[in-house]
Amino acid sequence: MERPSRREFAGTLATLVALGGFYRLAHARGAFVRPIETIMNGWVRELMQLARDVRAGRMAVTVWQERMAALHQRVPIADVLKYIDFDRVVSGVAYPKDVAAICDVALPGVPADARFGHKIFAYRRGAATPPHVHNNLVSAHLVLRGSLRARTYDRLRDEVAAEGAPGVIVLAPTRDREIRPGETVTMSDERDNGHWFVATSERAYTLDVPVAHVNLAKHYATRASEYGMIFVDPTPPPDARGRIAAPTMTFAAAVRRFGG
Numbered sequence: 593m594e595r596p597s598r599r600e601f602a603g604t605l606a607t608l609v610a611l612g613g614f615y616r617l618a619h620a621r622g623a624f625v626r627p628i629e630t631i632m633n634g635w636v637r638e639l640m641q642l643a644r645d646v647r648a649g650r651m652a653v654t655v656w657q658e659r660m661a662a663l664h665q666r667v668p669i670a671d672v673l674k675y676i677d678f679d680r681v682v683s684g685v686a687y688p689k690d691v692a693a694i695c696d697v698a699l700p701g702v703p704a705d706a707r708f709g710h711k712i713f714a715y716r717r718g719a720a721t722p723p724h725v726h727n728n729l730v731s732a733h734l735v736l737r738g739s740l741r742a743r744t745y746d747r748l749r750d751e752v753a754a755e756g757a758p759g760v761i762v763l764a765p766t767r768d769r770e771i772r773p774g775e776t777v778t779m780s781d782e783r784d785n786g787h788w789f790v791a792t793s794e795r796a797y798t799l800d801v802p803v804a805h806v807n808l809a810k811h812y813a814t815r816a817s818e819y820g821m822i823f824v825d826p827t828p829p830p831d832a833r834g835r836i837a838a839p840t841m842t843f844a845a846a847v848r849r850f851g852g
């Protein structure tokens with residue numbers, strides 16, 4: 593291949609420098625600013641469609657998980673923060689020592705009867721969402737700021753105990769790592785049904801989108817709270833196959849045991 597002459601090289605360089613200046617100027621004037629409204633309106637429309645499809649049983653819960661993770665990956669976090677007016681929403685938050693503060697967040701374009709949740713979980717360092725599983729619910733947790741240790745578990749089976757004793761949920765760990773802005777952790781009856789989050793930065797925030805009353809053909813031996821939650825202790829040592837027999841517990845006991 594012929595090497596460019598010094599003069600050609602200098603000419604190309606000059607063109608690139610000039611183009612760089614042009615793009616910077618154009619960007620500063622807003623000529624190439626991406627239309628945030630358009631991107632975010634599309635994001636919200638797809639959120640609503642996915643929620644409708646999974647609730648109606650037209651979409652498998654694991655497909656919902658994949659589609660939500662892909663959807664969140666397509667939007668820049670900076671745009672999400674602007675769209676949900678993040679700074680205003682979290683401006684007055686009092687951060688509990690042990691668990692996350694929960695802030696309602698409006699999604700422009702989503703009607704009040706859309707029948708899926710959208711809340712910000714705001715954590716101080718060490719505060720936790722204690723380990724729990726869900727019945728007939730899907731959710732997606734998008735990290736907006738900070739970092740969290742995320743542990744997730746497949747739920748293999750419920751073992752109901754004799755009268756008066758706590759039941760056990762048999763879990764298989766699927767993830768234990770730090771998650772950062774832009775990453776999404778999803779769950780459903782079929783995959784990663786249990787989760788446990790602990791903030792590892794001074795402040796950490798996630799946007800949680802749950803859809804309840806899904807996959808209703810699936811029945812569990814353990815009844816859940818009105819929020820579809822069952823708190824568990826996943827810290828007993830695993831068996832030879834890596835499975836954990838996690839006793840169920842009340843929310844108050846879970847906060848005492850696992851709150852920051």
Ligand SMILES: [Fe+2]
Pocket residue numbers: 724726731787
């Ligand atoms: Fe949850």
